[in-house]
Amino acid sequence: MKGTKKYSQKTTKKAIDTYKDPYLPKEGLHDMAMCKRCHAVYHNKRWSMDEALYQKRKDNKKTLLVLCPACQKIRDRYAAGFVTLKGDYLRGHKQDILNLVKNEEERAMGYNPLERIVELKDRGSVVEITTTHEKLAQRIGKKMHKACQGELQIKWTKDKVARVVWER
Structure with a gap:
């Protein structure tokens, strides 16, 4: 054929x-x-x-x-997940959103203690988060989408790296 x-x-x-x-x-x-x-x-x-x-x-x-x-x-700043939170909504509700991110990290550590936030950079209307595990980045993005709506994009690579962008 x-x-x-x-x-x-x-x-x-x-x-x-x-x-x-x-x-x-x-x-x-x-x-x-x-x-x-x-x-x-x-x-x-x-x-x-x-x-x-x-x-x-x-x-x-x-x-x-x-x-x-x-x-x-x-210690080595090795990241497997990258989360970017941005938009005008973020500026007005930043503390609530950062608390939501910290709570999701604590919940993830209950399942797998190797899932942690490496770094959290607050740049005004943009917050950049790097994580040790790609699933934590995905979970943070999904939790943001569920709690605050907005647009969510999750991109995966072959190297098990997740890039998550949430915007509202």
Whole structure:
């Protein structure tokens, strides 16, 4: 048949997540590790925010004190999400909007403590936010759209970077 595409395993496979975060260790960490800056705890191959466990295990000699991947990204200013909030509405409701952004960051940290805001730049009628994780940028944009309406654009790249623009 003319014009038909031959399918191979490469063309029929769904997009598999081949992106590897350069800040995540390749082999995993020691069984118990803790972040010395934010007190995130690495246990059973997962990072979590557990202040009680941190206080209990911080003096244990078997516990490894490290910087978690999120704190490393913040230190290096490595961003995977870029959010731009702009418009006249922003000027009049800036404090409420910034509170909404901070609340969304706290909620995201409950699910995944590696999702954080790297930097928040307030430039009058434009607020620029960089995040350690692309999903946090998407969540902030969707939360802004739900709470304040306006126009929302989300653009993804192959490198797992999200660029979110909200305007009203």
